[in-house]
Amino acid sequence: MATTHEVDPNRYYVPHSSPWPIFGSVALFVLAAGAALTLEQTTLGPYVLGLGFLLLFVLFFGWFRNVVDENQAGMYNAAVDRSFRMGMMWFIFSEVMFFAAFFGALFYARQFSLPWLSGEGAKAVTNVLLWPGFEAAWPSNGPADLGPRDDGSFETIPAFGLPAFNTLLLLTSGVTITIAHHALRAGKRAQLSLFLAATWILGFIFLGVQIYEYHYAYTDLGLTLGTGIYGSTFFMLTGFHGFHVMVGAIMLLVIWLRVVKGHFSPERHFAFEATAWYWHFVDVVWLILFVFVYWL
Amino acid sequence: MANTSTHVAHDADHDHKPHGLKRWLFTTNHKDIGTMYLVFALLMFFVGGAMALVIRLELFSPGVQFVDPGFYNQMLTMHALIMIFGAVMPAFVGLANWMIPLQIGAPDMALPRMNNFSFWILPFAFTLLMATLFLPGGGPAGGWTMYPPLSLQGGDSFALMIFAIHLMGASSIMGAINVIVTIMNMRAPGMTLLKLPLFCWTWLITAYLLIAVMPVLAGAVTMLLTDHFLLTSFFNPAGGGDPVMFQHIFWFFGHPEVYILILPAFGIVSEIIPTFSRKPLFGYDAMVYATASIAFLSFVVWAHHMFTVGMPLAGQLFFMLSTMLIAVPTGVKVFNWTTTMWRGSLSFEPPMLFAIAFLFLFTIGGFSGLMLAIAPADFQYHDTYFVVAHFHYVLVPGAVFAIMAGVYYWLPKWTGHMYDMKLAKWHFWLSTISVNVLFFPQHFLGLAGMPRRIVDYNTQFTDWNVVSSIGGFVFGFSQLLFVWIIWKSARSGAKATAEVWDAQPSGLEWTVPSPAPYHTFDKAPEVR
Numbered sequence A: 001m002a003t004t005h006e007v008d009p010n011r012y013y014v015p016h017s018s019p020w021p022i023f024g025s026v027a028l029f030v031l032a033a034g035a036a037l038t039l040e041q042t043t044l045g046p047y048v049l050g051l052g053f054l055l056l057f058v059l060f061f062g063w064f065r066n067v068v069d070e071n072q073a074g075m076y077n078a079a080v081d082r083s084f085r086m087g088m089m090w091f092i093f094s095e096v097m098f099f100a101a102f103f104g105a106l107f108y109a110r111q112f113s114l115p116w117l118s119g120e121g122a123k124a125v126t127n128v129l130l131w132p133g134f135e136a137a138w139p140s141n142g143p144a145d146l147g148p149r150d151d152g153s154f155e156t157i158p159a160f161g162l163p164a165f166n167t168l169l170l171l172t173s174g175v176t177i178t179i180a181h182h183a184l185r186a187g188k189r190a191q192l193s194l195f196l197a198a199t200w201i202l203g204f205i206f207l208g209v210q211i212y213e214y215h216y217a218y219t220d221l222g223l224t225l226g227t228g229i230y231g232s233t234f235f236m237l238t239g240f241h242g243f244h245v246m247v248g249a250i251m252l253l254v255i256w257l258r259v260v261k262g263h264f265s266p267e268r269h270f271a272f273e274a275t276a277w278y279w280h281f282v283d284v285v286w287l288i289l290f291v292f293v294y295w296l
Numbered sequence B: 001m002a003n004t005s006t007h008v009a010h011d012a013d014h015d016h017k018p019h020g021l022k023r024w025l026f027t028t029n030h031k032d033i034g035t036m037y038l039v040f041a042l043l044m045f046f047v048g049g050a051m052a053l054v055i056r057l058e059l060f061s062p063g064v065q066f067v068d069p070g071f072y073n074q075m076l077t078m079h080a081l082i083m084i085f086g087a088v089m090p091a092f093v094g095l096a097n098w099m100i101p102l103q104i105g106a107p108d109m110a111l112p113r114m115n116n117f118s119f120w121i122l123p124f125a126f127t128l129l130m131a132t133l134f135l136p137g138g139g140p141a142g143g144w145t146m147y148p149p150l151s152l153q154g155g156d157s158f159a160l161m162i163f164a165i166h167l168m169g170a171s172s173i174m175g176a177i178n179v180i181v182t183i184m185n186m187r188a189p190g191m192t193l194l195k196l197p198l199f200c201w202t203w204l205i206t207a208y209l210l211i212a213v214m215p216v217l218a219g220a221v222t223m224l225l226t227d228h229f230l231l232t233s234f235f236n237p238a239g240g241g242d243p244v245m246f247q248h249i250f251w252f253f254g255h256p257e258v259y260i261l262i263l264p265a266f267g268i269v270s271e272i273i274p275t276f277s278r279k280p281l282f283g284y285d286a287m288v289y290a291t292a293s294i295a296f297l298s299f300v301v302w303a304h305h306m307f308t309v310g311m312p313l314a315g316q317l318f319f320m321l322s323t324m325l326i327a328v329p330t331g332v333k334v335f336n337w338t339t340t341m342w343r344g345s346l347s348f349e350p351p352m353l354f355a356i357a358f359l360f361l362f363t364i365g366g367f368s369g370l371m372l373a374i375a376p377a378d379f380q381y382h383d384t385y386f387v388v389a390h391f392h393y394v395l396v397p398g399a400v401f402a403i404m405a406g407v408y409y410w411l412p413k414w415t416g417h418m419y420d421m422k423l424a425k426w427h428f429w430l431s432t433i434s435v436n437v438l439f440f441p442q443h444f445l446g447l448a449g450m451p452r453r454i455v456d457y458n459t460q461f462t463d464w465n466v467v468s469s470i471g472g473f474v475f476g477f478s479q480l481l482f483v484w485i486i487w488k489s490a491r492s493g494a495k496a497t498a499e500v501w502d503a504q505p506s507g508l509e510w511t512v513p514s515p516a517p518y519h520t521f522d523k524a525p526e527v528r
Helices: A020-039 A045-072 A078-117 A124-130 A162-186 A189-221 A228-260 A270-295 B002-013 B020-026 B030-058 B069-104 B112-134 B157-185 B198-229 B243-260 B263-277 B284-300 B302-309 B313-325 B327-341 B350-373 B375-381 B385-415 B421-447 B459-491
Strands: none
Touching: A020 A045, A020 B020, A020 B112, A020 B157, A045 A270, A078 A124, A078 A228, A078 A270, A078 B157, A078 B198, A078 B243, A162 A189, A162 A228, A162 A270, A189 A228, A228 A270, A228 B198, B020 B030, B030 B069, B030 B112, B030 B385, B030 B459, B069 B112, B069 B157, B069 B198, B069 B263, B069 B385, B112 B157, B157 B198, B198 B243, B198 B263, B198 B284, B243 B284, B243 B302, B263 B284, B263 B327, B263 B350, B263 B385, B284 B313, B284 B327, B302 B313, B302 B375, B313 B327, B313 B350, B313 B375, B327 B350, B350 B375, B350 B385, B350 B421, B385 B421, B385 B459, B421 B459
């Protein structure tokens, strides 16, 4: 497969046929059906879901290996490279909008729902009739004090403890990947490999800290997904962010393995850059999270 | 290695294509994928149409006679989801797949494998969605807008509906990325942005809208999912959330979505009217800027869908005025199309007939939209048949007619055969008359106070419902002609020339033979 041939700068590479798209559609179908069956608590559910994840793994492995092989064989000219770049940028933009929906929910709850529930503006009747005596404050688990504790109380995670440490981890990883990028462009492979490894290791440490924090919140703080609007926004925002960190860290790991195998040249290294962009995106989302979810 | 390159060259020269099922499953060819999208959309058009006929049958007379109210609610929910996500959007993507590479002189879409991925997700997503009809409790019945708390009370269908929407969203985002990258990166040398055919322009802007709002829909339905299964309180006031918040997030997606459903239609009509007027499009630049303005404004008008839900006065004023502002760029478009026809040497081939019907009937829908934009008046119209009439005018003789116009315009380019013009004109007149019989009376019903989404109605509404149902059945069955015409053109018919139309249409797609070879523009053409 990996024979080299000259890139024809005038010919845009169009693959002839590929089994991966239809395979991927089946994988997503099984995954979605499995997730639905699991949520409906059928016995079959988790098995179908597991199969879905397995198929998804095969999909990514197979499809990306296919693309990496084609790339190593020199089949992509500059125009193809540009397509990949644009595609990745717009994919990241779509992710930004996904997070925007959840940040929107957070701001809406803080700016509108809670004040209105406590009778602000034209909504005084809501307060008097439905939730007499409720006064909005943040953090809040709502007028019914939802949550696992009998007395309806819960505690939050202070920003300047573990979350601040996590901020430091991610910011540092942003620096290490930039150093790795400069090393790649200067052809310093050992430095590249070292700083890239540091980046994904920092990513996984971040994830470990998040898991610890979740465990702590669930067991000691009375802070769960069911802890009213604070719990909802906290876990959905940090949860989706954590998921993206996981994806990003796996991407970093994969390109690190490719670096070890000798892939990427100082001029051409789209996969590296795409991963770096993704990592910075995850980083920026975290900073917004840190400010609006943990701190303010 | 020399082997591979000669093989590639051979493929390009001899129009070689794989055969059998594998061709369609594994294809990376924009024409194959475009065809699959269009066939899928047509199929869904009939499935969703059959559901509409169930609705019209039940509403033929007052009382509940044919279906039980629960099933009626499922039909109206599924009709909307299928028509929006299964028929109109995939039809536009199909046209984009076929025509964008041909119009910009590109060898294919920029990301061909992802292109096939975004298509093949759809049949699976709709399998999930439609499977819910066979579950105990049936399909989703809370309306396509999925407002909580009603939608949260859905039965077994709930999770499947949510995941089906996730898949449709993923498909749309991938399709949109492909369109943007293709147009921004694959244009033939010399084709500057302001030489881009308008169909490409409108699709480019649509694609930006899709990437911006489909993830928001994904977020909204994910919150529904966690509220239902994982105890979150996004839409639960007891926990500090608010069901109205869902409406805000949903319509932040939903309003750009309605422009996603109409902007490509504007593009198609902007291609057809100049051709059959034998004049260049009047005000090309203005058309581009108007499209962009509409897209921009679409992000700041969403709450006009929810005037009656309760919002501060300042909010009502803002959303009312911003909505009315959209009439300005839309007016620019309508006047430009009209001015293009002014003193043109008109001829009335089927695509032109549909385009002209679009121009008139879409404008009616636009005007009723302006009426609905007026907040105090909307308090009366909200959730009545007036709203149903309004959005069906912009969607059926709007979006759907434009799609049909596009199909009649480019069909000979795809099949290599002319189609039966006489039959197509029959299709046009039957559709155009019946669609008005179907939807125009709904304005009267709405103004008289008939609520939407209810299986039964007061006897005073009977007459116009009878008229509307008759129109509905005539319209529905007329569409069988459309299938027959396409089928016949695919099999036989007079050979089409490269230019297809006597009117000498402009654009790169008319420089390749008809049918367009499997691979086109392997070498980019020069554009002056």
